[in-house]
Structures are given as structure tokens and as C-alpha cells.
Amino acid sequence: MASPTPNPAETVRYETYTLPQATAHVLTIPSGSGAIVRVGVASGADSLENFVKSSGAIGAINGGYFDPENLLSTSYVVQQGQLVADPKLNDRLMQNPNLAPYMDKILNRSEFRRYQCEDGVRYAITPQNEATPAGCQLIDGLGAGPQLLPALTLEQEGFLAVENGTVIRDAIGYSQPNARSAIGLTEQGDVVLVMVAKQPNNPSNSGISLPALAEFMKTLGVTQALNLDGGGSSSLYYDGKTILGSVDNAGNPVGRSVKSVLLVVPPTP
Template structure:
């Protein structure tokens, strides 16, 4: 296992990008071109300043007009941060490793971030351009830098769809349950749940800090789930299949406040072919995950650490824009 986690000389590329692919085809073919552009290309901003919005929501919930009191962090040696959330102090440790298996066309390269959280709220979410809505995108590294992150991965690309429960940093942004989601609680628990069986307000009342809406769940109770290679997360226009060998991003749960994040490179012969959903689950199981959940993959799959993109996004060392990240902050 190679523990050299950074590539000297490679810096994050800051670009704002929108989804193209099948949408561009629709535009060139005419027909629903105007509708497709409006739905999948044109940014639609619902909340323009998320930082201010979350601070106001937190102040309202606390019954005060003070700052939101959420996590601050100070970088130490580049592999950990010390964090305080207003209720106690703990150390959040992050270590990143590169793993390569196989050879030739069967080579697979993936990146593992082992994260022990001082407090559950040290793991935060951020949106592209500090705005919530649809088709608002920026690269993972750009969002990470805008939020003084020492570590970040791409999230669930919530902005490509208009369904799913979206709770970020304890604030409700969308309440339209549609699929199997993942909930991070303030007490350190992480659970797969059925979005259609609850509401966002009920989740927040129960202590949910962040939700992700993509999937599928890969592992529950330590066992790899059946049928995960046949799952289609979305069937809406312009969506790519998530089947077959692909670049991947996933989160695994080792224990309360102990997580592993995995990003698998793909579409790059000789470097990494990518993995199936079952292959991804096997990686997470080998790392000790008892629960694991798939996030947006393909060209979105990106891991950022200590000022650099550590993987090879999209097989071209060039990041694709996304809606959101999960990150751990470092004091600027």
C-alpha cells in the first residue's frame, strides 16, 4: 500500500462546469431543446448565500442572534485537524492512502481516506458557489478551497435532480423523498434510510446533520447487498448509467465517528479500469466498513487533500464540475 498521498506539482484546477453529454445531443437534435437547456444547463438559484442562510437558521433554532456556533478547525501537521463545535473538543484525524491492484488492463487504482472525527459535526457539506439550486456547479477542489477544506470528496450531485431529501449542516434544503438515502447524525451514527418513509423535519428533529441522496447502499450489517450491480439511481433525461466498471466515490462506516471515503479512478487503461458496484463494495468491506453507500461517480469522482487533487478525475486529470462536497475544514 502506497502511503504517498500527493502528486508533486499537480495543483487543483479551478473551473466551473455544467453537465453536457446527452443534453448537448438533445440541443443539436432540436425538439425539446429549449426545455432541456432550461432544465439541465441553466443555473437556477433558490438560495444565493448559503453561509448566511445557515447562520440565520442556526441562530433562529438557538433563539439567539449570534453566529452559528458550528465547527471551526485549525490545521496541524497536514494529516489532522483540531476542531471545536461549542460543546466539546476533539481531534479529527485524516490519513490518505493510494492503493493499486492488478496489472495491465485489469489495473485498479483507488484512494482511501481514513477519517476519525473529533465530533460528528466536523464533517460538513458545501455547495458550489455557496448557492443552493439546480445546475450550479464548480469543481470539487474549487468548492474545497472556497471553504478552507483540508479534505473533501464530491457529494451526491443533488443539483442534477429535483427530488430527494437534502439536509446539510443541520439545515433542510429539500424535502421530496424519492430513494434510499444516507443520514449522518450529530451523535456520530450513520444510517441508510428510506426517504419516502419520513420527512426532512422529522430527520432534523431526530438529530440528523447531513443527508445524501444517491445510492445504492452497498453494505449493511457488514454484508454486501444483493442486486447492487443492476441499480439505476435515476431514469431522468441525460442521466448516465452507473453500471459496469466506472470511476466511483463512496463512504463507509467503521464505527461512530470513524469513516472511510473511497474514490476509484477509471476510464484510464493501464492506470485504472474502474470497478463495478460489487467491486466497490468489496473494497469497502475489506477496509472494515459495516455500512457503505455509493455517491455520484464517473467524471465527478474526486478526492482533495491538503491543497491537491490526489486522484485522476475522469481519466484525464481534469475535474468535472459538481453541485456539492463533503469536507473537513482547516483554519485559513
């Protein structure tokens, strides 16, 4: 959906929600706000704060998956129209024999996209091999997954495999509570960033599962949603403050540097 002319009354807003086992931090970017959601990527890995400092962003959330050993992306990232991260160049991914049966699915995982179209900016959540719409140019793309809405695509994207009724692969513990990050789109063209944080007083059994995250995002009016990297990567920035999603056994917030982020950049004056 294209963005209309900026309306000063439609400003970026931050809200928190108390969930049964977690706290959800929600940043909504109305389609009429004039703010843009774009991709940031590091050559290695960097803190969410440093991504924000170097970009002038007013908000941010952690992005796609990466290998903590070599700091290479395990998904495609496009920035300013250029492919800046290619999972096929990550030997630890491509040469892992345990992943070989799922590689086609892994390389076609869903991504968040920003298009510049004849009628303005459009956002989309789509499989990696989806063609760019006519009259549009792909400006930013961030691979992650699975899709949460309109339906969970765990098996289609190689996160989950079931054989004869038995789970033989569960790459992200989808049914277990954990810190989670996600991005969603509404029918009105708003972008919704969600980071669900664990409870400091219940570090081992708090957070949210992916099915529950999908249901929560429905209550926000989200119709399309993409799961982002979670656990220790989960973090959200707004109004000068970084909120971390994970906690250690003592209940202290913990985070880590990340490969990529989604940045909320204010409109140009």
C-alpha cells in the first residue's frame, strides 16, 4: 500500500502491553507519518544503539538471522537497492550437511521489503523469490522468517520438519516461550514493530511462543507479519532508550550485537 502525504497528526507511537508471561513493546509507524522503515546492516555485528547513532533513526528493532561464529548473514539483505548480504556466501550455512535437506526452503525464506513505486513508498512481506511489482523498485529487503500472519509458515521455510508425526527439526523453538521480535503490516499501510521481552522474575519460563505472537499481533490490527531474530538478539529502541528482550538467570537484561536492523527514519523537513 502506498504512503499518503505526511500528516503531522499521525505520529510514531510507542506502547507496552502486559501479556501472561511477558511484556510486549510496540512501535507503530502510521502510513501518514512520513517516517520510513529501512534496513541497516553491519560489516560484522554492532549494537542497536550504534545503528541508531549512525542513521539518525528515531526507532529501531533487531533484524535478520546471522551466524554468531563468523558474523555472516544466513538470509538475504538488500540496502539502497544493492544486495549487501548473501547467504550463499556463508560456507558454514551452505556446507552444513544437517541443513542440506532444507536448503531450498532456507534460501527462499520470507523477507520484509520497501519498494519505491510510482505512487510512493510501499512495504511488503513476501518470499525471497517473489518478483518486484511492476512500476516499483526494490530499495530495502531483510530476510528473516517465518511469516506469522496470515499464516505460520514454519515448515514451508525450513524452520520445522515433521516426519511420521515426530518433530525432527525445530530451529527456533517455535512452541516455547522466548524473547521474540517481529514486524507487521496493517490494511491501512501502517508498519508495526513488536518486541516481546521476558519477565525478570521468571527468566526460565517467560516470553512468548510464535503461535501466541501471531495471535497478539492480530489484536493490533496486523494482517501480515514476519518473525525476526529472537532470543538474545531481541531488542527495540525508541526515544533514546534501548529495551532488551532477554534476561539472564538473575533476571538482568542481556543483549548482543546484531548483523542487521530495521530503522525508523523521520521524514525529511
